[in-house]
Amino acid sequence: MNHGEPVNHGHPASIRPYQPADLADLYRICLLTADSGGDGTALFHDPRLPGDLFAAPYGIFQPSLAFVATDAEGVGGYVLGALDSVEFEDRLARDWLPTLRERYPEPGPAGDRWARERQFTEIVHHRHPLPASLAERYPSHLHIDLLPRLQGRGLGRQLVGRLTAALREQGSPGVHLLVGLSNQRAPGFYAHVGFTELPPGISGVRTFVMDLRAPAPAPS
Numbered sequence: 001m002n003h004g005e006p007v008n009h010g011h012p013a014s015i016r017p018y019q020p021a022d023l024a025d026l027y028r029i030c031l032l033t034a035d036s037g038g039d040g041t042a043l044f045h046d047p048r049l050p051g052d053l054f055a056a057p058y059g060i061f062q063p064s065l066a067f068v069a070t071d072a073e074g075v076g077g078y079v080l081g082a083l084d085s086v087e088f089e090d091r092l093a094r095d096w097l098p099t100l101r102e103r104y105p106e107p108g109p110a111g112d113r114w115a116r117e118r119q120f121t122e123i124v125h126h127r128h129p130l131p132a133s134l135a136e137r138y139p140s141h142l143h144i145d146l147l148p149r150l151q152g153r154g155l156g157r158q159l160v161g162r163l164t165a166a167l168r169e170q171g172s173p174g175v176h177l178l179v180g181l182s183n184q185r186a187p188g189f190y191a192h193v194g195f196t197e198l199p200p201g202i203s204g205v206r207t208f209v210m211d212l213r214a215p216a217p218a219p220s
Contacts, residue, residue, distance in 0.1 A: 011072035013150055015158050018059050018066030018078070025068065025075035026059050027051035033145040035116065036183040043116040049104060053120055054143050055080060057096050061088070064170075067162045069146065069155045077146035079159035083170050085130050085141045093127070100124045131201060138174035138209045140167050160193045168212050175212060178205040 027048055034040025034050040041047065058080035059066050065081035082088035106125045144159055167175055177195070179186050187197065187206060195208035 013071040018063050026055040029145050030055040049120050069150050076150040079144040079163045081142040081163050084139050086135050138176040140172040140175040142177050157193050173213050176209045
């Protein structure tokens with residue numbers, strides 16, 4: 001995502017809690033940001049795959065930790081969280097992944113064009129446990145995506161603020177997120193809104209964390 005200086009004021013926008021009717025928007029936005037923040041539509045045979053992995057289960061299983069950004073054109077962004085990543089993974093293994101594994105059999109299609117689809121399909125079938133040190137200190141995690149029309153307007157910071165406030169209210173001591181190495185824009189945003197990058201520890205990703213036991217930063 002691009003979270004620099006304002007680039008498009010557009011229609012007035014606001015943040016509100018997720019509603020079940022927003023589920024289709026989660027799928028749509030997840031696909032449109034699935035190529036390291038860019039439009040991934042051309043990279044997937046089944047356009048639901050990104051949302052099935054990184055968006056829909058959060059709205060369905062943890063709706064109290066889901067918020068959307070809206071303007072006159074509709075929902076254009078979201079932040080989605082899980083309070084306890086280990087428990088959330090257990091829920092996925094029981095109630096979500098079996099259906100996905102039937103829908104997205106491995107291996108994925110051959111050919112460079114479908115490399116991202118193969119990567120996502122691998123995640124469906126081969127889950128890697130969260131390192132114990134991360135799960136203990138920063139048990140919560142999040143996903144955030146904004147479409148271009150809502151970027152550069154402070155909405156990313158507002159979304160993170162709404163989610164971290166909700167996580168604090170639900171007793172979380174810390175939150176983490178993982179960023180693929182190919183995503184060159186997102187790390188600067190996460191540092192800007194208060195995340196700290198940990199030394200490399202999980203292969204293929206950068207890990208960012210926020211201590212929720214500390215006071216929330218003042219708005220800037």
